Amino acid sequence: MKGLKAVLASAAAAVSLTAFGPASAQDDPFRVGYIYVGPISDHGWSYQHDQGRLAVEAHFGDQVETQYVENVAEGPDTARVLRQLASSGVDMIFATSFGFGDSVIDMAEQFPDVYFEHATGYQRADNVATYSGRFYEGRTILGNIAGQLTETNQIGYIASFPIPEVVRGINAFAIELRRVNPNAEVDVVWVNTWYNPSLEAEAATALIDQGADIIVQHTDSPAALQVAEERGVYAFGQSSDMIAFAPDAQLTAIVDDWSQYYIDRVQAAMDGTWASTDTWDDIDAGMVFMADYTNMPDNVAQDAEALEHAIVAGQRHPFQGPIYAQDGSEIVAEGQVLDDQSLLTMDYFVEGVTGSMPN
Amino acid sequence: MSGLFEFLISDLLTVSFAVAVIGAATPLLLAATGELIVERSGVLNLGVEGMMLAGALAGFAASQELSYAVGIPAAALAGALLALIFAFFSQTLLTNQVATGLALTIFGIGITKLIGEPYTGTPLEPMAPLFSESLQQIPVIGPIVFGHDPFVYLSIVGILGTWYFLFRTRAGLILRAVGEDHSSAHALGCHVVRIRYAAILAGGAFAGLGGAYMSMVKTPQWNEGMTAGSGWIALALIVFATWRPMRLWLGAYLFGALLVLQLRIQGTGVSVGVTYFLTMVPYLATIVVLVIMSWDKVALRRHAPASIGKIFKPAS
Incomplete structure (x- = not known):
């Protein structure tokens, strides 16, 4: 109604x-x-x-x-x-x-x-x-969990469009995945849509058939989770908690929460204090949060929570060196982190990601 | 390139690939089978997408509220109901078929969104395969032949039945005659409008089943616009198949294979441009078939129903 x-x-x-x-x-x-x-x-x-x-x-x-x-x-x-x-x-x-x-x-x-x-x-x-x-903070946590749980060392990643937001997510995931499990690899499949349940399901099926035992998505419907549920592999929810669609397959989900930002901005506009700002809020600010850690052993969930705390406390940066490109060359040296400008224009894959980028 | 070769033998010639192709092709096959009957009777109904959505919603809702056994006929009925609107406008009120069909698609998208609202975000248990576990475990043949849900078998029975009906029965002959030259058929005493009504309703029922396959089996969820253009691909498929049932069957699996292939080939490290090209192939192939057919006027007349899209107004 x-x-x-x-x-x-x-x-x-x-x-x-x-x-x-x-x-x-x-x-x-x-x-x-x-x-x-x-x-x-x-x-x-x-x-x-x-x-x-x-x-x-x-x-x-x-x-x-x-x-x-x-x-x-x-x-x-x-x-x-x-x-x-x-x-x-x-x-x-x-x-x-x-x-x-x-x-x-x-x-x-x-x-x-x-x-x-x-x-x-x-x-x-x-x-x-x-x-x-800063959804990539969540992607780092997903990478940590996936690295510990994968048995085939193959992670399937359903990607929408090759824009910096999506590429950054893939890289944040891959960097932490490889840190936890140096043998694991990320297979990226581009579906060129944000929303097409049937195609997203098709992509998940293809990745699982090719050996992936964990599915990550950067598309908007819960279709891939349903396929994961049916095939008995793990997956992560995207944008909102999708556990209802995959009670045994969803490990966690990166959830976006825009409420506070919208209320603040509308208030500012009504008060006449609105200014052209650039906001990029993180888990700490509450714009991004993680759904419950489910379907995983306790120690993995504890690691994920510890990592989440470290990110919030600023002790861990998702893009801290050393970071290597796909061809093995060093992009970020040990002890350094990528600045926001580099994050916002990211157009390359890091080591551990297989597949190429459309241009 | 060695990766590509390896892919061809290790991934393409596998049972899972065949199963995925059948899954991708089934909604197209169902919807196109229905539209084939409609077009063979001389009517062009561009409302396939709308009717698929009606079937998707009705099938999902009935399965969730009652059972799958109710969901399947409910989907067919919902598709036919939308088709009835088209039939009334195009056959009784003699409106332009292209415009009416387009309107039906837009109407179908809107009405399912409105009615389907309470069902979005609610899950549905996936449908079990039709045959027993032991049959499915036969190597190779098991998963390919016995591993599917009822829709897959329905689509095959549907296309074979349509072939038999169109080319081996008297009723099918009359339907084709109406599609070729409605005035002559009318002069011979055929009930042109009545036959077309029946064909349009059958087409709607098949389209509804095609849509329901997506909401009940492939991704057991209801979401507005979830057929995402499959109805249009089904329409292209009919032209590609030059209005022949057996070519349609083959074409549906070919289109399905291309869809699955472009997702799987990405893992081999080939350039992404190749996958973009593969996504285009169904449409390119359809255009090529159209061009080849139009080359030869006789061939065109032999393949396309001659009265398609024309308004029939009996001389009184």
């Missing part, structure tokens, strides 16, 4: 807009729009952003009115949806996918009075801020 209500609400909003034009009265609620790359029902990336939107609604009550558009294609369609939202009188827009970036910058120029926020992006302007989570 939630779906029906949302449809009716957005229909009503559309009707009222065409009838009365952009909102202007002083006591009008502050209006926030969200655009999602997938459906909010993906139980992954877009779902978690929508949970953040709901948290904003719950926090501000009548003061804030939110709306969302889901399944927005990355490309020309993005600009159309953004323009529609902005010209309908929305005060603030959260665009929640990397591929929305260029359109956000274009539209921000055309609508200088609207606050734009772009998730996982790198391009900013006077009215465009960027924000993301």
